[in-house]
Amino acid sequence: MNIVAALFRRELKSYFATPVAYVFIVIFLVLMGTFTFYLGGFYERGQADLRPFFNFHPWLYLFLVPALSMRLWAEERKSGSIELLMTLPITPWQAVLGKYLAAWAFTGLALALTFPVWITVNYLGDPDNGAILTAYIGSLLMAGGFLAIGSCLSAFTRNQVIAFVISVVVCFGFLLSGFPLVLDMFSAWAPQALVDGIASLSFLTHFANISRGVIDFRDVVFFGLLIGAFLYANTIVLQWKQAD
Amino acid sequence: MTKTTLIKNAAAPAPGRRTEQIQMIEIDGLTKRYGRHTVVDGLSFSCGAGEVLGFLGPNGAGKSTTMKMLTGFVAPTAGSASVCGHDVQSDSLEARRRIGYLPEGAPSYAEMTPAAFLEFIADVRELGGALRKRRLDEVVERLHLGPVLQQSIDTLSKGFKRRVGLAQAILHDPEVLILDEPTDGLDPNQKHEVRELIRSMAEDKLIVISTHILEEVEAVCSRAIIIANGRILADDTPEHLAARSRYHNAVRVTLGEGADLDAARAAIGQLGSVSGTEADRKLRSITALAADGGQGAAAWRDVSDLAAAEGWAVAGLQLEAGRLDEVFRQITEGAAT
Numbered sequence: 176m177n178i179v180a181a182l183f184r185r186e187l188k189s190y191f192a193t194p195v196a197y198v199f200i201v202i203f204l205v206l207m208g209t210f211t212f213y214l215g216g217f218y219e220r221g222q223a224d225l226r227p228f229f230n231f232h233p234w235l236y237l238f239l240v241p242a243l244s245m246r247l248w249a250e251e252r253k254s255g256s257i258e259l260l261m262t263l264p265i266t267p268w269q270a271v272l273g274k275y276l277a278a279w280a281f282t283g284l285a286l287a288l289t290f291p292v293w294i295t296v297n298y299l300g301d302p303d304n305g306a307i308l309t310a311y312i313g314s315l316l317m318a319g320g321f322l323a324i325g326s327c328l329s330a331f332t333r334n335q336v337i338a339f340v341i342s343v344v345v346c347f348g349f350l351l352s353g354f355p356l357v358l359d360m361f362s363a364w365a366p367q368a369l370v371d372g373i374a375s376l377s378f379l380t381h382f383a384n385i386s387r388g389v390i391d392f393r394d395v396v397f398f399g400l401l402i403g404a405f406l407y408a409n410t411i412v413l414q415w416k417q418a419d
Numbered sequence: 420m421t422k423t424t425l426i427k428n429a430a431a432p433a434p435g436r437r438t439e440q441i442q443m444i445e446i447d448g449l450t451k452r453y454g455r456h457t458v459v460d461g462l463s464f465s466c467g468a469g470e471v472l473g474f475l476g477p478n479g480a481g482k483s484t485t486m487k488m489l490t491g492f493v494a495p496t497a498g499s500a501s502v503c504g505h506d507v508q509s510d511s512l513e514a515r516r517r518i519g520y521l522p523e524g525a526p527s528y529a530e531m532t533p534a535a536f537l538e539f540i541a542d543v544r545e546l547g548g549a550l551r552k553r554r555l556d557e558v559v560e561r562l563h564l565g566p567v568l569q570q571s572i573d574t575l576s577k578g579f580k581r582r583v584g585l586a587q588a589i590l591h592d593p594e595v596l597i598l599d600e601p602t603d604g605l606d607p608n609q610k611h612e613v614r615e616l617i618r619s620m621a622e623d624k625l626i627v628i629s630t631h632i633l634e635e636v637e638a639v640c641s642r643a644i645i646i647a648n649g650r651i652l653a654d655d656t657p658e659h660l661a662a663r664s665r666y667h668n669a670v671r672v673t674l675g676e677g678a679d680l681d682a683a684r685a686a687i688g689q690l691g692s693v694s695g696t697e698a699d700r701k702l703r704s705i706t707a708l709a710a711d712g713g714q715g716a717a718a719w720r721d722v723s724d725l726a727a728a729e730g731w732a733v734a735g736l737q738l739e740a741g742r743l744d745e746v747f748r749q750i751t752e753g754a755a756t
Contacts, residue, residue, distance in 0.1 A: 177545060178542070185531075254528075256526045258492055262490040262518070
């Protein structure tokens, strides 16, 4: 556990050693604000909740999370530090977990910094703060899902641009897997069970429940399993392609 | 003359005193193929504490790949390797705990400072308490990192980057130190320092260095393995390797101003103990190659007697041990054809 903590600290500090952290947080907050107040019609709706705010999270994450995850492993490959890291006495799980948790904690920090929106809605009205907290947890879980996908894909390549593009495409697939855009590709030939299975992977569906303030055990398990599966795949990719 | 030691499959015990030592690295039939291309081809050898093993070979000979397999970074296609009795694949963590490794090019985290980087390595190596502080202070002092501790690594010169990599490798005082081209890109003073460092640590460790700088082998190594195309071509002490050179026991006479170089060369060439001569006009020297491998230093005696008898103005007289670069070329080029 100490080793995971050491890797976590190093990774998290590295965000703040470069402008990456500040650029990311500023862009994240500016976009969140713009989307919520202009596109989401926060004031016009006249309701004391954060629905317009949370509705945009999946779409913001779609681009911002891969921007964060693309460097996780691709950069280690590019700079050669992966050779240093993976010849230290650590297991692939420790390496993957340490880096992943750092990226997740960083997203959590960015998300926490959106607190003025919460203050605003509490100032203007009397919202259901329990539901808002639930939605925040759901948003963090979804960001974790995107990050796990991005981290795994980043381990395939030394090129961050490739890692970014592939991650966006795969995340987009997961986001919309409950919608005709994705399902139509399968419904023509695949058995119904598979189509239903794919439909059930939709981030939007699972997030929609949580963002309404309903914590369904199944949604939490979904994100938990998805994160676990992609991180497991990440360790496999890492061992398989370690030296390439 | 020593015969070329060609080691094929068995982990043959190395000659002489080494057999009594505990073997810290044992490699048996280690092979790496990328597709149809064989990079390392059935390498077998073992070595123990107190040795400084120089891994020599042309670029692309498989030196780095062998080191990557020893440190568990690259999985071998066939064969096995163990470090202090721990197999690098099945017992990888234990093996890696005993290794300090400087990868080729000394990669590190560019945005970190050497201080933070070494703290990180200490964390991962689980060094704690007083030992941690002592080791950190020691490596900083040994590698003279004091002035740059708080500067980010990407702003450091190549020499400092390399030293940060070395500091990282020796931080946990490992039993086995594997250094891939430790002096590559350093200036002569820095090279000298790194060699001093290697020598000073050699006593109770096994140090494996790869290099293509031959003077380095002569300066620090107690044993040299020459590989080309992934195979071991020679495995011997640098002195024995140099003795294979045609310059072994050759005598070099440097003549003073006014002496007749050509006449002297002709006279030396007549000697029975001399098999041939080479002249260097710029240095005003004549090298007399010894016949019969120079047994009993007959050439030395004859040439110095001749010089005294002829009354040459001799500015210098040297007995050569042999030229490693020539042996290296001979061995590796012979293998290529």
